[in-house]
Amino acid sequence: MSAVLDALAALGAGGIAVLRRIGRASLLFVAMAAGVGELLRKPGLVVAQLYGIGVLSVLLIAVAGLFVGMVLGLQGFYILSQFSAEATLGVMVAASLVRELGPVVTALLFAGRAGSALTAEIGLMKATEQLSGLEMMAVDPVRRVLTPRFYAGVLSMPLLTAMFSALGVLGGYFVGVGLLGVDGGTYWAQIEAKIDFSEDIVNGVIKSLVFGVVCTWIALYQGYDTLPTSEGVSRSTTRTVVHSALAVLGLDFILTALMFGN
Amino acid sequence: MPESESPPLVRVRGLCFRRGSRVIFDGIDLDIRRGRVTAVMGPSGTGKTTLLKLISGQLRPDRGTVEVDGVDVHALDRAGLYRLRMRMGMLFQSGALLTDLDVFENVAYPIREHTRLNESLIRRLVLIKLEAVGLRGAARLMPSQLSGGMARRVALARAIAMDPMMILYDEPFTGQDPISMGALLKLIRGLNDAVRLTSIVVSHDVRETAEIADELYVISNGKVVQHGSPEAMMRSDDPWVRQFLHGLPDGPVPFHYPAPPLADELLGAGT
Numbered sequence: 449m450s451a452v453l454d455a456l457a458a459l460g461a462g463g464i465a466v467l468r469r470i471g472r473a474s475l476l477f478v479a480m481a482a483g484v485g486e487l488l489r490k491p492g493l494v495v496a497q498l499y500g501i502g503v504l505s506v507l508l509i510a511v512a513g514l515f516v517g518m519v520l521g522l523q524g525f526y527i528l529s530q531f532s533a534e535a536t537l538g539v540m541v542a543a544s545l546v547r548e549l550g551p552v553v554t555a556l557l558f559a560g561r562a563g564s565a566l567t568a569e570i571g572l573m574k575a576t577e578q579l580s581g582l583e584m585m586a587v588d589p590v591r592r593v594l595t596p597r598f599y600a601g602v603l604s605m606p607l608l609t610a611m612f613s614a615l616g617v618l619g620g621y622f623v624g625v626g627l628l629g630v631d632g633g634t635y636w637a638q639i640e641a642k643i644d645f646s647e648d649i650v651n652g653v654i655k656s657l658v659f660g661v662v663c664t665w666i667a668l669y670q671g672y673d674t675l676p677t678s679e680g681v682s683r684s685t686t687r688t689v690v691h692s693a694l695a696v697l698g699l700d701f702i703l704t705a706l707m708f709g710n
Numbered sequence: 711m712p713e714s715e716s717p718p719l720v721r722v723r724g725l726c727f728r729r730g731s732r733v734i735f736d737g738i739d740l741d742i743r744r745g746r747v748t749a750v751m752g753p754s755g756t757g758k759t760t761l762l763k764l765i766s767g768q769l770r771p772d773r774g775t776v777e778v779d780g781v782d783v784h785a786l787d788r789a790g791l792y793r794l795r796m797r798m799g800m801l802f803q804s805g806a807l808l809t810d811l812d813v814f815e816n817v818a819y820p821i822r823e824h825t826r827l828n829e830s831l832i833r834r835l836v837l838i839k840l841e842a843v844g845l846r847g848a849a850r851l852m853p854s855q856l857s858g859g860m861a862r863r864v865a866l867a868r869a870i871a872m873d874p875m876m877i878l879y880d881e882p883f884t885g886q887d888p889i890s891m892g893a894l895l896k897l898i899r900g901l902n903d904a905v906r907l908t909s910i911v912v913s914h915d916v917r918e919t920a921e922i923a924d925e926l927y928v929i930s931n932g933k934v935v936q937h938g939s940p941e942a943m944m945r946s947d948d949p950w951v952r953q954f955l956h957g958l959p960d961g962p963v964p965f966h967y968p969a970p971p972l973a974d975e976l977l978g979a980g981t
């Protein structure tokens with residue numbers, strides 16, 4: 449009997465803890481969203497973060513995009529050539545990249561590269577009392593430290609995604625046209641004819657913006673809410689990657705269903 | 711003295727605070743008088759850092775009030791609290807310097823945040839503050855290149871950058887060699903007297919702190935054990951105060967964090 453009660457109590461306590469975390473994360477989100485006005489007056493704060501979050505991720509994203517495009521070119525060619533439809537290879541590569549692989553894979557790589565770094569940075573700032581130090585100088589760490597990083601992350605993601613997709617299309621071209629003998633003019637012409645701006649490109653950009661918000665928010669929240677110890681920071685960093693990956697894949701399904709469902 | 715008649719700058723009443731089930735403060739009263747150096751002492755882990763965090767509004771008490779300059783710190787909203795903190799400096803036990811900025815920029819940080827002074831004026835102010843702590847030559851070093859003692863002196867320069875009315879020092883002397891220790895003691899006392907600051911010093915260095923303090927509070931087990939002038943305290947007959955202030959190994963002060971008897975634990979009792 450008491451074992452049942454204990455189990456119920458543990459369940460309740462766990463539930464309350466989860467609700468509390470959701471509440472704190474939401475408050476953080478509102479505070480960061482409200483901080484946009486101040487950043488418009490001090491854009492330098494965001495620019496400095498764009499370097500660490502965006503620019504330093506460029507190489508990883510570029511190389512990954514190229515390889516993913518090359519694999520798409522290979523696999524696409526083998527399947528399409530069974531139906532003598534190699535000419536549509538360009539569309540297949542570009543559509544998969546712009547609609548799905550670009551936003552999703554970029555977001556996953558972003559969570560591993562930039563998200564984990566953000567969590568560790570903020571978490572260590574908390575553990576070494578730098579955030580309390582700011583508070584004591586009457587400086588709000590959310591506005592001064594977290595918000596610029598948030599917008600830098602949100603802005604970086606669509607740009608990185610665009611780069612990933614563009615290099616992916618090039619990778620597909622190298623393999624399909626360069627190695628496997630698809631006609632180069634057809635490759636580009638098909639892409640131009642079949643990739644729709646609002647249907648494909650805009651939807652891809654919307655996805656990448658949503659992923660940018662979610663991944664950066666998760667990373668910053670995990671850092672800000674970390675236990676101020678080395679173990680706490682290490683666990684938060686792991687959680688950033690896991691939560692971001694799950695959120696991106698889950699949201700991608702929902703967004704795809706909404707955008708391309710009918 | 712006239713200022714002893716004026717109301718205290720910090721008035722703590724019936725302060726209770728708990729961490730989990732562990733009671734840190736169990737109803738303590740403190741008065742920090744204006745223009746004085748007040749030292750707070752107590753064994754490690756009694757909650758001296760916690761007290762400073764309660765006074766500066768970083769932590770919320772379970773019960774009781776903290777008034778600074780007549781306003782209840784814990785009734786203030788965020789903006790009010792920040793306004794109050796602009797007039798307060800705090801030296802963290804760990805230094806808490808921003809690791810991505812060099813020493814100069816760390817000290818300049820609060821000035822840049824809260825004022826619109828031009829660059830040459832900021833430069834002059836920062837160099838004066840760094841000179842005061844003897845680290846003007848280290849202005850371009852990064853915090854990772856400083857020793858613990860140096861980092862704490864930079865943090866002190868930053869704490870006084872905005873010329874606050876009150877400074878909270880958490881263990882300012884740890885990690886200082888005898889020379890910088892002497893300089894720091896002089897600096898704390900000198901700052902206090904030159905601009906009629908109010909200082910709260912938390913420290914274990916009994917002799918040195920007693921030298922510059924006007925008033926001494928000894929806290930332990932969540933209570934104020936005794937308070938008064940350093941001379942009176944040093945002469946105190948209270949066995950507890952005697953043991954603590956004179957560092958005697960035997961007496962009523964426990965060295966151990968509360969625990970069951972060692973023999974019980976070694977024999978596996980209670981598991």
Ligand SMILES: Nc1ncnc2c1ncn2[C@@H]1O[C@H](COP(=O)(O)OP(=O)(O)OP(=O)(O)O)[C@@H](O)[C@H]1O
Nearest residue numbers: 729730734752753754755756757758759760761803
């Ligand atoms: N974040 C925390 N969570 C739980 N307990 C804490 C936390 N911080 C401190 N404590 C507990 O509160 C008590 C007081 O801590 P505090 O840091 O105020 O001590 P202190 O008097 O400053 O000690 P020292 O002289 O060693 O710096 C300690 O016993 C510690 O176990």
Ligand SMILES: [Mg+2]
Nearest residue numbers: 758759760803
């Ligand atoms: Mg302490």
